[in-house]
Amino acid sequence: MTSTNNGKIGIDHLAFTCKLSSFQNLEHANTRRFTKLKWVSFPKRSYVGVADPLLKESLISDYRAEYVNVLHLRLEQFFNRVLGLRLSNKRGVGFHGYKDSYKIMSKSAPIELGFVGFGGNNDTVYIQLSGQGCSHVFSRITPLGLHFWLADVLDVYKLTRADLFYDDFDGNFGTSYAETAYEDGAFNNPNGGRTPKIDIRRPRVGSVIQGDTVYIGSRKSNVFWRIYDKSLEQGVENQTWFRNEVELKAVNVDVLLNVAEAFAGVCPFAASINLEHGYTYKSLTKKSVVEFQGRLKWARQQVGSTLSDILDAFDGDIEKAFCAVVNTKKSKWQLTDSCKQMLFNLEKLEV
Amino acid sequence: MIDSNAVYYDYEPSIGINAYSQRFACLHVFYKSWGQFDADLIIEGLTDNLVEITPEVYSMLCAEGFFNDLH
Numbered sequence: 575m576t577s578t579n580n581g582k583i584g585i586d587h588l589a590f591t592c593k594l595s596s597f598q599n600l601e602h603a604n605t606r607r608f609t610k611l612k613w614v615s616f617p618k619r620s621y622v623g624v625a626d627p628l629l630k631e632s633l634i635s636d637y638r639a640e641y642v643n644v645l646h647l648r649l650e651q652f653f654n655r656v657l658g659l660r661l662s663n664k665r666g667v668g669f670h671g672y673k674d675s676y677k678i679m680s681k682s683a684p685i686e687l688g689f690v691g692f693g694g695n696n697d698t699v700y701i702q703l704s705g706q707g708c709s710h711v712f713s714r715i716t717p718l719g720l721h722f723w724l725a726d727v728l729d730v731y732k733l734t735r736a737d738l739f740y741d742d743f744d745g746n747f748g749t750s751y752a753e754t755a756y757e758d759g760a761f762n763n764p765n766g767g768r769t770p771k772i773d774i775r776r777p778r779v780g781s782v783i784q785g786d787t788v789y790i791g792s793r794k795s796n797v798f799w800r801i802y803d804k805s806l807e808q809g810v811e812n813q814t815w816f817r818n819e820v821e822l823k824a825v826n827v828d829v830l831l832n833v834a835e836a837f838a839g840v841c842p843f844a845a846s847i848n849l850e851h852g853y854t855y856k857s858l859t860k861k862s863v864v865e866f867q868g869r870l871k872w873a874r875q876q877v878g879s880t881l882s883d884i885l886d887a888f889d890g891d892i893e894k895a896f897c898a899v900v901n902t903k904k905s906k907w908q909l910t911d912s913c914k915q916m917l918f919n920l921e922k923l924e925v
Numbered sequence: 926m927i928d929s930n931a932v933y934y935d936y937e938p939s940i941g942i943n944a945y946s947q948r949f950a951c952l953h954v955f956y957k958s959w960g961q962f963d964a965d966l967i968i969e970g971l972t973d974n975l976v977e978i979t980p981e982v983y984s985m986l987c988a989e990g991f992f993n994d995l996h
Contacts, residue, residue: 591996670943670953670984671992686939687979695996704940705957735955759980791963794950821952885991 582854585712586705586819592826594697595654596728597648603727611655614647649699651691653678656723658714659687659707666692670700678707705737721830731827738829738837739819740847741804747847748816749774752788760843761790761799770795783784796823797840818847927989931974932966933982945978945991946971952994 600613617640621633653659662677669675673693677686677703682772687707702713710721724730742748754867755761756772777784786803798821805815820840822829829836838845881895888895931945942956948971956962966972976982986992 587955589955658950667980669989671987671995673987688940689937700996702940702943702955773968791956792950794976 583715583738583834584739584741585704585708585833587735587821588708588711589702589734589736590724590730590732591698591700591734592724592728592730594642594645594649594692594699597645597652600648600652603723605843610761611651613651614644616641616644652723653902654681657716657720658710659710661690670702671695671702678703680710686854688894700734705821717830717833724830725827725907733825733827733829734823736822736825736829737819738822738833739817739841741836742816742818742847743814745814745816747801748814749786749788749801749803752790752799752818752843755843755846756788756790758842758846761841763797764841770797770799791832793821796825797821799843818844820844843878855859926985927991928974928976930971931976932971933976933986933991934962935978935980945986952992 598616601612603845604610614890617637619637621630621637624630624633637810650661653661658681660679660681665675665677667675669691672691672695675692676690678688678690679685680687685706686704687710688701688703690702692698715723740747753772753774759769761772773789775785775787775789783806785806788799788801790801791797791801800817800819800821802817802819803815804817805811805813808815820837822840838847885892885895929947932944932948934942934944936942936959936961942955942959942962944956944962945952948969954965956965963972966975978986
């Protein structure tokens, strides 16, 4: 499962490295923001003033072990309080060249959302968040907020990988558009360089198309595009859904300052999606309509006949029947103008 | 002993595939799905040299400094 973004530029994968010791700086956030989060305290230096060299050495060793332990507790707190996630127990299994690792988990369900590698490699930790993990994180904190924690508190200046994506529900930015844009040189690096390669894949069985994907660039290069028919991939029928996704490697953490701007800056193709001039709103509305349509379909299946009986009881007076079912005074139920408009549009969309 | 033609991979279905190979320009590539991974392997002609990273394989790779260039 990947995250969706309601028509904005979303983040579908994040990976970065930071020093474990940078978690001693978490209090810095309190002076820069209004947040006053309490973090686990570091141990006291009980070895100071101890004359016996053997005892002193033992106390120093204990102090160091406890210090590292507190750093791990703070890492756990950071995931919990800032990212809204939790860490598993230490797995006792190495990962990505590290001696040990945690799994990143959802707080509310046993869902795995990524990895943290630790131990070795100059006492760094490697954090890798899946698309679903990003979805969890960005439902709690904005990319700008995450930038603050990474750049200003944890001294992270580079993201090993960040995948940015744009979902198109209108068919304006599908695979055909990507092919045309490629022919126009719109995927070329604005700063020069070789033309990236294009790889178009439309596997089919007989006349049934099973996938529609355009790859541009190389997965091993720092910029790699994947434009594909998400509805085909997910098996969603009668729905236009194209995903335009770019993998950025070794990218400056500042992409989080303004994700849309960073996306638009990758190449002319990305800029042509032109999010600042209306498409965002259009996609947002369309996705809401589709979701609303799904809810109606569900309600029709579950309580359609009951509602029909209620309507009969009120001699077909929709307003009275509706008020009998929904307490409009106490409820937050209030149809907005956009929802009313959606209801009018539903007839056109229904299949 | 490290096989320079092999693709070593760690697959977690709910997260993705971390693949490592000396044939990759940057040693490590993360794939979100097995389909993406498989498609790349076919293109690169690497389907015959797949090695899953078990604890034993991981220990061998670490001991031989396979991951050193990542950090």
